Amino acid sequence: MFDRIWCMIVKEFLQLRRDKYARFRLLVPPIIQMLVYGYAATFDVNRVQIAVMDFDHSQESRDLLSRFTFTGRFEVAKVLSNEQELKSLIGRSDVPMALKIEPGFAELLRKGQTAHLQVIVDGTNSNTALIAVGYVNQIADQFSQDYATYRLEQMMPALAAVVPQISLEQRPWYNPDLNSQWFFVPGVIGSITLMMVVTLTAFAIVREREIGTLEQVMVTPIRPLEFILGKTIPFFVVGLADVILVAVVGTLWFQVPFRGNVLVLLLGVVLFLLSTLNVGLLISTLSSTQQQAFVLGFFFLNPAFTLSGFAFPITSMPKAMRMITYVDPLRYFLVILRGTFLKGVGLDILWPQMLALALLTSVLMLISVARFHKSID
Amino acid sequence: MNDAPSIVVDKLVKRFGAFTAVNQVSFQIRSGEIFGLLGPNGSGKSTTIRMLCGLLTPSSGSATVVGLDVARQAEEVRQHIGYMSQKFSLYNDLTAIENLQFFGGLYGVKGRALDERIAWAIKMSGLAGSEQLLTGELSGGWKQRLALGCAVLHRPQVLFLDEATAGVDPLSRRQFWELIHEMSREGVTILVTTHYMDEAEYCNRLALIDQGLIVEMGTPTKIKQTAIKGDLLLVECSPLGGGLAAVKQAPGVLEASVFGAALHVVVSTGRQPLTELPAFLAAHDVRVGRIELISPSLEDAFVSLTGSRALGSESYQ
């Protein structure tokens, strides 16, 4: 039995080596994806370009506005002098946000009344806008607190010391600088492996069916299971090599930390690879041509990728979509990846994901092996 | 040749849903025999072979190959058989040697024995010196013989050839059949499916199959002799189509069909067709050119038995 499996593995590697484009396809897309996701995919909110209109020109208004640039989150792109300029600027989505201070701002403050800061937000990129609004609120609250304390100190110094003030100290864990790259790069390991292993495996098996060698091989004493193993083991090795490549490049190039246990990650990698191999196998049993495999592969990989939690949080999805993600192996692997890279947690936390992957793999394997038997009949 | 039949097929049936592809097929083949399964596309010959190879499960009936049941002992059967189909399914991106090593490995042929068999296969396919060429770069004839080599590395007792010579030039086909005959002399049982009539002549025995049923079985000679119940005539006439319609109504004519540029007409024995037919046709405005008695070919026999036409001959429908 092992002789025959070995025969198949040797043949597969011979073919891979001869395939001029294989080396290209196995190395270049992962690297490109990693670079693109590492650099282009970003939810950072830094240096948000704002336009300011200060009609008050007082010490207080300047103080307020300077706090914005001080945080580094905002950059004054333009100083406006009239409402018309504002309309066209925001209307053309040239700046995401504009700040406006009316005349009489400082006077209201000094009289102990409420002064207003007007913030005009361009909603077309609402995500950045929402986050930016959060920072605006923080700055405004701080300004309010400071000014109130200042007034109180002037009027009733004794009381100023005991006015209740509650502050919120926030500490982001695992990713203290809230660096988008730390979020995406470990994820890329999973997404690339998923796409590559599923398509490679599915195409390889369907190609044998298309050109007829599948039949020629099945007529030999080889058992279907031996054929499957012989076909999938090489892609397991290739997948593993790619994972290592992307992980190493990712951590070195993007300086993403790895805080967990390599063995735990390895277990996750193995389980994930097994599940993706089985998906590829299943697709191959449902297709008789490579073109069909391509279409089926696309219809699986597209939602598997979009709904996996790679970029969009699963908790924001409606219930029906969340249900679908339970059969997406990438979902579990992403938790394992982020858990070992960023969180540094071990098996005691990650065992549900490992178990889910193992279950998914087993079920997929049963279905695809059974279908494979039928498909050669 | 020993006496026990090498292949025994007993009322074999294969249904695909409502469609019956193979319908109660039975035959026996002795070892060393070259047995041909002749029929048009879709007649069930490929399905039959695939059942015998263990590639398909029979719906009912049974078959044994070298005494092993193809349905229940499929894996052991495969150790004793070789199979080659018209697609010569070899890996185009492997060299000839690599293909041979691969299939040899799958058949469990190792070490010294494998080297010997590979050397034999290279020589037999005429690829000496070209072993390192990629299989995809070889022309049809060489690939075909290489595929045969891959199929018999393990010296099987039975060889199944499913339209193995389709799409190959006649010279290569001739060389291929020489190899087949050599193997047959060594005692290998060979079951061939084909729709080439000339190849059918090479077989020891034939079974004519049409729409899943065996319509006739026997040696080529016997079939040609007994299939046609009457005298066979070649009639050149014009117009051809009109002549066909008219001659079918002539007295004594049992069958008529177009063969190439002429008609083949079966007339019941005891008549004078050489004089009767031209007169009858002339009366129907059909001019007759050449008319002569001919001996039936397998094609004629087949048409007569089934009323349908197999491809690969020079005739058209």
Added chain:
Amino acid sequence: MNLRRTVAMSRKEFTQVRRDPYSLVVVLFLPLVQILLLGYGARLDANHIPVYVLDQEGSQDSQALLKAFQASPYFDVIKAVDNYHALVRAIDADQCKLGIVIPWNFSERLDDAGRTSVQAIVDGTDDNSAQLAEGYAQAVVATYANNVQLDWFARHGLSQQVTIPLSVDYRTWFNEDLESKNFIIPGTVALVMALMGALLSSLTIAREWERGTMEQLIATPVTALEIMVGKLVPYLGIGLADAILCAVFAVGWFGVPFRGGLGAFFLATTLFLIVILGIGYMISVATKSQLGASQYALLVTLLPTSMLSGFAFPIDQMPAPIRAITYLVYSRYYVSALKRIFLSSAGISDLVPEVVAMIIYALVIGFFATRAFHKSLQ
């Protein structure tokens, strides 16, 4: 260019598409699936953020603060734990994304020294959700703090201090509720057009080569330009129809506003389709196998359009070299135009830069596509 021959090509192409199951899937099934998938799945809003709380004091004040968190629509206060270790474990295990710790001397310090602080531990893995969560948490605490202050002032009889110095008035243009779907779904239309256009047109020439009909076509008097135009015009029509389908879905099903001009929508879509179809055509000419063509088509459209067009990730937040690259990404202009057409009331006159960019692109691609086809015939 002979019109009759071109029309004959178009008719043949259209019939082939109608009869090919793969093409039908791409034309009908794919757009809907893609819009539904991204419309529901691609949400960046943070709602129902799972929160664990550790109230080390358990006083009325601390309970009031916790109630404030519970009342917030953004947070789901799932569990109260009684020790720090349990909180740590919960964040490690993804059971909560935010942990609130109210210190044991919360109200005590408030009475004595006037200042106290509350701790929030945020799961920073997903920095987007983390930033949103931080913002919302900050708002909750600030509101609570202000109320506490006002109360205090009232109890000490200092009514003239009851105002908060600064109040922020927000005016949001175009996407009033700042829902992520409103800015992602218009971009989704671009993605669907790109995918669909490229997948369909990339097959057109490759299919003829594979089936052997190309040689016959070349033997006729039809010219390269007629072949290209004849083949692509049906896809343009199909693409426009699909664009309408997507827009109707976006508006009718997802409630995305459509405030701009229909003329602008059609112009932008037509120009974009010309670019996409041209690209797909070039791929088809270069790759003689249908499978290879589809794969390249996917690669060349999916990655740039989903990552570099401003569809989900804001271009202005990308590092400078990448921002420069996005000027070359054809879908960037279409995505920008779509967002402005859907959300603001942009008409053609407002979209001049995008339109000009796409026209340039269309001309360049058209030129290279015809040349590529000529070369492939030799």
